[in-house]
Amino acid sequence: MPQSLPSVIISGTGAYLPRRVVTNDDMAKIVDTSDEWIRTRSGIAQRRYAGPDESTSFMATAAAEQALQTAGAQACEIDLLIVATMTPDMPFPSTACLVQSRLGLGAITAFDIQAACSGYIYALNTASNLLRSGAYKKALIIGAEKMSSILDFEDRSTCVLFGDGASAAVLEISEAQGTGILSSITGSDGSNPELLYQPAGGCIQPASAESVLARQHFIKMNGKEIFKQAVRVMGQVSTDILDRHGYSSDQVDLLIPHQANMRIIDSLAKRMGLPMERFHNNLDRFGNTSAASIGIALDEARRAGRMGPGDLILLVAFGAGLTWGATLIKWQ
Ligand SMILES: CC(C)(COP(=O)(O)OP(=O)(O)OC[C@H]1O[C@@H](n2cnc3c(N)ncnc32)[C@H](O)[C@@H]1OP(=O)(O)O)[C@@H](O)C(=O)NCCC(=O)NCCS
Numbered sequence: 528m529p530q531s532l533p534s535v536i537i538s539g540t541g542a543y544l545p546r547r548v549v550t551n552d553d554m555a556k557i558v559d560t561s562d563e564w565i566r567t568r569s570g571i572a573q574r575r576y577a578g579p580d581e582s583t584s585f586m587a588t589a590a591a592e593q594a595l596q597t598a599g600a601q602a603c604e605i606d607l608l609i610v611a612t613m614t615p616d617m618p619f620p621s622t623a624c625l626v627q628s629r630l631g632l633g634a635i636t637a638f639d640i641q642a643a644c645s646g647y648i649y650a651l652n653t654a655s656n657l658l659r660s661g662a663y664k665k666a667l668i669i670g671a672e673k674m675s676s677i678l679d680f681e682d683r684s685t686c687v688l689f690g691d692g693a694s695a696a697v698l699e700i701s702e703a704q705g706t707g708i709l710s711s712i713t714g715s716d717g718s719n720p721e722l723l724y725q726p727a728g729g730c731i732q733p734a735s736a737e738s739v740l741a742r743q744h745f746i747k748m749n750g751k752e753i754f755k756q757a758v759r760v761m762g763q764v765s766t767d768i769l770d771r772h773g774y775s776s777d778q779v780d781l782l783i784p785h786q787a788n789m790r791i792i793d794s795l796a797k798r799m800g801l802p803m804e805r806f807h808n809n810l811d812r813f814g815n816t817s818a819a820s821i822g823i824a825l826d827e828a829r830r831a832g833r834m835g836p837g838d839l840i841l842l843v844a845f846g847a848g849l850t851w852g853a854t855l856i857k858w859q
Contacts (some may be wrong), residue, residue, distance in 0.1 A: 536707035539598025539697040543589035558683035570789025574690025574814030584625035586693035587671035598697035607666040608637040611646025611818040644846025646818030652711035670818035679745035690814035694822025713852035723847035785844035786810040
């Protein structure tokens with residue numbers, strides 16, 4: 528990154544988790560599974576499910592209000608809003624527009640990003656570069672998902688893995704040089720979309736009685752292949768971003784990976800030669816909350832005081848698409 532570009536910092540974070548806790552034993556009442564299987568294969572012990580009154584835009588708004596509060600920012604200061612989600616309130620208008628209204632933001636730029644579980648990194652990357660360009664002054668990014676709305680509760684291999692939630696961050700320009708978001712790398716490979724997808728509801732297979740009967744509006748996943756790809760791309764993009772800035776992995780103070788599977792995170796830790804104490808995980812409590820997951824963990828880590836001035840923080844994600852991304856931050 529050229530040094531002349533202004534620094535962009537994360538000045539506030541927030542998160543919202545629905546009230547309803549669903550344990551593995553609760554899941555075992557719905558599908559043929561067990562607490563032991565889910566824990567050993569994924570590391571998940573429980574997840575949250577949103578109720579009928581907790582839509583994606585509702586959760587996004589609650590997380591955003593917290594982020595604004597911790598940033599000490601007023602809603603009227605925000606001039607860019609990006610919501611990353613694969614479970615929008617409706618196909619259109621965008622969830623970002625609904626959040627714009629719920630928060631009472633002005634007539635600002637608001638749009639959704641669909642990069643599945645990499646959405647938070649995609650949103651961070653887009654917003655930070657738009658701020659650096661001088662086009663906007665203060666941005667709000669949100670990752671929010673109601674995954675329970677697209678889970679097939681007859682498919683035990685997918686429904687046990689995901690949960691609902693939202694996270695948000697306020698991004699702004701800082702005078703301090705060499706601090707904040709150093710840069711991000713994002714990437715994609717759409718050559719095999721069926722690895723992880725929702726077949727129906729788009730123009731190829733619009734909603735019909737047949738598509739509903741065939742359970743085509745739910746997540747379908749090739750778990751084994753996704754697992755392999757996740758280990759490969761998360762390791763690679765982490766190495767790439769550290770190399771770009773001349774850091775080695777042992778200089779990372781805190782690594783926040785997308786919370787999909789503890790075995791994937793263990794493999795990443797091994798590959799990077801980092802002890803698990805340098806990671807912040809909450810998969811056991813929330814499952815995979817897709818675009819919300821990194822932001823929820825980041826908010827928790829910040830509140831727990833795990834990030835101090837000058838700390839090197841690495842965020843890394845992968846998701847359907849395939850998509851992937853990493854963001855390197857020098858905490859302010
Ligand atoms: C899904 C995942 C946990 C499955 O773990 P795995 O070790 O690959 O398990 P397998 O697919 O080999 O399945 C083993 C057996 O468990 C069964 N099984 C699947 N889900 C089960 C469940 N919830 N409870 C009990 N048994 C289950 C399978 O049917 C299979 O049985 P079979 O051998 O009789 O056919 C794992 O592949 C994974 O996490 N992949 C990545 C998924 C992911 O992270 N997606 C999000 C990307 S952002």
